[in-house]
Every structure is written in C-alpha cells, then in structure tokens.
Amino acid sequence: QKEVEQNSGPLSVPEGAIASLNCTYSDRGSQSFFWYRQYSGKSPELIMFIYSNGDKEDGRFTAQLNKASQYVSLLIRDSQPSDSATYLCAVTLVTGGGNKLTFGTGTQLKVEL
Amino acid sequence: DGGITQSPKYLFRKEGQNVTLSCEQNLNHDAMYWYRQDPGQGLRLIYYSQIVNDFQKGDIAEGYSVSREKKESFPLTVTSAQKNPTAFYLCASSNIVLTGKGNTEAFFGQGTRLTVV
Numbered sequence: 001q002k003e004v005e006q007n008s009g010p011l012s013v014p015e016g017a018i019a020s021l022n023c024t025y026s027d028r029g030s031q032s033f034f035w036y037r038q039y040s041g042k043s044p045e046l047i048m049f050i051y052s053n054g055d056k057e058d059g060r061f062t063a064q065l066n067k068a069s070q071y072v073s074l075l076i077r078d079s080q081p082s083d084s085a086t087y088l089c090a091v092t093l094v095t096g097g098g099n100k101l102t103f104g105t106g107t108q109l110k111v112e113l
Numbered sequence: 114d115g116g117i118t119q120s121p122k123y124l125f126r127k128e129g130q131n132v133t134l135s136c137e138q139n140l141n142h143d144a145m146y147w148y149r150q151d152p153g154q155g156l157r158l159i160y161y162s163q164i165v166n167d168f169q170k171g172d173i174a175e176g177y178s179v180s181r182e183k184k185e186s187f188p189l190t191v192t193s194a195q196k197n198p199t200a201f202y203l204c205a206s207s208n209i210v211l212t213g214k215g216n217t218e219a220f221f222g223q224g225t226r227l228t229v230v
Contacts, residue, residue, distance in 0.1 A: 006155075030215075031210075031215030031216075032210065032215035032216050032217075034218055034219070042224075043203060043221040043222065043223055043224050044156070044203075044221055045221075046218045046219075046220075049217075049218050051210075051215075088155060088156065090219070092215030092216045093215070094215055095169070097163070097167070097169035098144065098161055098162065098163030098164075098167075098169055099144055099161075099163060099207075099209060099215055099216045100158065100161060100169070100171070101144075101146055101158070101161065101205070101207065101216060101219055102158060102172075103148070103155050103156040103157075103158075104155055105154060105155035106154075106155045
C-alpha cells in the first residue's frame with residue numbers, strides 16, 4: 001500500500017466550476033498535510049497546509065482533513081485556466097529518525113474554456 | 114533573499130561516473146530532503162535529514178549517498194550503482210514543529226535535471 005495515494009487524472013473541469021482533488025494516506029501517525037501545485041518542468045509550490053481536522057479556507061482554495069478516514073482533499077472554486085497543473089498531496093510522518101515528508105503521485109487538473 | 118539553491122540546473126553524466134548535486138539553504142531550516150521525479154510521476158523520497166550529521170534513507174535510496182556536515186548544505190551524490198539516474202532532482206527544506214504537528218511547509222529549489230549520456 002502506498003503511503004500517499006492520489007488519482008492521477010486527468011481531472012477536467014470547465015472554467016468557473018469547482019475542482020475537487022482527493023488524497024488518502026496509510027499511516028494514522030501522519031501529522032501535517034500539504035497541497036502543492038506543480039507546473040510542467042517547474043518546482044512544486046505550496047497551495048495550502050492543514051494540521052487539524054476540518055476545513056481551512058484561503059481565497060479560492062479549501063483544504064479538508066479527516067484523520068479518522070485518513071483523507072485530505074483540496075477544493076478549488078471558480079477554477080481558472082491558470083489552475084491547470086499537477087496537484088501534489090504531501091504528508092509528514094514523524095519517525096524515530098526524523099520527519100519523513102512523502103508525496104503522492106499527483107493529480108493532473110485541466111481547466112477548460 | 115532567503116531561499117534554497119540547487120546547482121547545477123542541468124547536468125550530464127557519463128555511464129559509470131559519480132556526480133554530486135548541490136543544495137544550499139539560508140532559511141535556517143532544520144530538515145532537508147532530496148526527491149527524484151520522473152516524467153509524469155510524483156516525487157519519490159531519496160534521503161532526508163533532520164539534524165547535522167544525521168540522515169535517513171527514503172524510499173529509493175539505493176545508488177545514492179548524502180552528507181549533512183552543515184545545517185545549510187545537503188549534497189546528493191548519484192553513484193555509478195544507480196542504473197537509471199536520468200531524472201529531475203528536487204531538494205527541499207522545512208522546519209520542525211515542536212508541538213507534534215510534524216513539519217512546516219517545505220520550500221523547494223529550482224531542481225537539477227540529470228541526463229546520462
């Protein structure tokens with residue numbers, strides 16, 4: 001079982017719609033949770049982070065965390081063509097040797113005009 | 114400017130040759146990470162380090178080595194034992210949240226694209 005799982009997509013949504021991206025993780029000891037956006041050939045850039053159960057909103061983005069279900073999601077409202085990118089979910093697991101930061105394989109989002 | 118710097122941006126390696134990728138940060142972050150990304154794939158963890166002179170193997174450490182002699186620096190050596198080294202390599206750093214919440218967000222360098230010729 002992969003530590004962090006995402007659907008690879010592509011997920012296609014029309015401009016102005018809500019895009020919903022999902023991520024599950026395998027280790028209940030996982031702590032901090034992150035969503036990154038990556039454009040082709042570029043480094044990932046942080047979109048949101050969330051530490052506690054519930055929702056966290058920042059502009060058009062909402063991160064949702066459910067530790068009981070081991071599930072974290074990202075909602076993008078009013079999707080724009082510039083949102084077209086790969087979205088990476090990342091999870092920190094505290095281990096004896098340090099904090100291991102593991103990424104999922106990413107979901108490709110396409111926002112269509 | 115605070116940030117994380119990787120060099121070189123592009124690197125070409127001959128078969129059987131070791132190469133070292135540089136990663137330097139001036140963010141005063143404790144944790145540093147190396148990832149490999151293949152086309153159309155996510156980031157796979159190679160090595161990570163939380164403190165100076167200590168580091169841990171990630172999920173794909175075979176054929177790679179690292180050192181952490183200074184807090185600011187975490188170089189990655191791709192050895193000849195790595196049979197398929199052509200990939201995009203990303204270095205990241207973050208801080209430790211002492212209240213048990215794991216890490217703060219990780220910041221990435223611009224990456225090194227390694228090609229075997």
